[in-house]
Amino acid sequence: MRIDVKRFKVVNSEGNVTMFLTRNALRNCFSLARQVNQLRASISIGPQQHHGTFYELRTYQIKPEHNTAFLELVNEKIHLRTAHSELLGFWTVEYGGYNQVFHIWKYDSYAHKAAVRAAVASDPQWMEQCISKVLPMLTSQDLEAAYLIPWCKIEKPPKKGVYELVTFQMKPGGPAVWGKAFQAAVSAHAKTGYSHLVGAFHSEFGPLNRVHVLWWYESPDHRAAVRHTAHQDARVVAAVRESVSYLESQRNKLLFPTSFSPLQ
Incomplete structure (x- = not known):
């Protein structure tokens, strides 16, 4: 039938x-x-990551009495570490966390990171000449894994300057909830020429729903002048007002690049 x-x-x-x-x-x-x-x-x-590249954001708290010795030692031995993977930037924190250093490392994938970690651990020069001496100088180490936000790419600054790291704790839900408004707020500063956007990172491991935005300025005074002007621009004010409705908290740090930092 x-x-x-x-x-x-x-x-x-x-x-x-x-x-x-x-x-x-x-x-x-x-x-x-x-x-x-x-x-x-x-x-x-929301927008998805289409490749495996991620970044490690590391913050080390240094014992005050060892701050100078730490920087001198790392400056002398950092080439042993960069032989294994790419260092994006290395900074001392001037405001927002005294006796701290902040550095960013780039990896192609988690498998790449695991291979680098194994290689570094078995590198006798790095372990004996640097790590064994550095660790007693530290009080804490903080590590996050983060992706570049899909609409962003690393933009190196035109010359040497200072950096501002702004950390936003966003409401849960990810870029699908706050992505559009956040992008508009960042773009309102970057596209109007007030600030030079180096990169925007969305946390993958560590505190979730966290975004780090790295800005470059010619000097701290340049940053202060730009901030004053931007806050009188109706375009910036409107974009920021929309974005803050998705924000739980934020903080920032003023960063000075070390002499061996690729980003100057």
């Missing part, structure tokens, strides 16, 4: 037939529903 149904009934909650659909029309309805679901999924997860 073969059943050839050419029309399908659409019945409401009371059991009444409201319309008939042909087989093609029903197929089109299902196709539309799938497209809507895909769109909802895309909106819910």
Whole structure:
């Protein structure tokens, strides 16, 4: 027996037939529903990372009496470490965390990171000449793994200067919730020429829903003047006002690049 149904009934909650659909029309309805679901999924997860490259953001707290010795030793021995993986930048913290250093390392994947870690641990020169001497100088080490936000790429500054690291603790939900407003706020500063955006990073491991934005300025006074001007710009004010509704807290640090930092 073969059943050839050419029309399908659409019945409401009371059991009444409201319309008939042909087989093609029903197929089109299902196709539309799938497209809507895909769109909802895309909106819910937001922009995605399309490659494995990630960055380690490291903050070391140094014992005050060892601050100078730490920097001298790392300056002398850092080449042993950069032989294994790429250092993006290394800074001392001037304000927002005294006796601290902040550095960023780049990795192609987590497998790459694991291989580098194994290689570094088995490097006798690095372990004996630097690590064994550095560790007693520290009181803490903080480490985060982060991706560049998909709409951002690393932009090296035009010349030597100072950096501001602004850390935003966003409301849970990820870029799908706050991404558009956050991008508008960052762009309002960068595209108007007030600030030079070096990179924006979204945490993957460590405190979640955290975004770090790294800015460059010619000097601390340049940064102060730019901030004063930007806060009188209606475009910046409007974008920031929208973004802060998704913000739980924020803090910043003024960073000075070390002599051996690739980012100057």
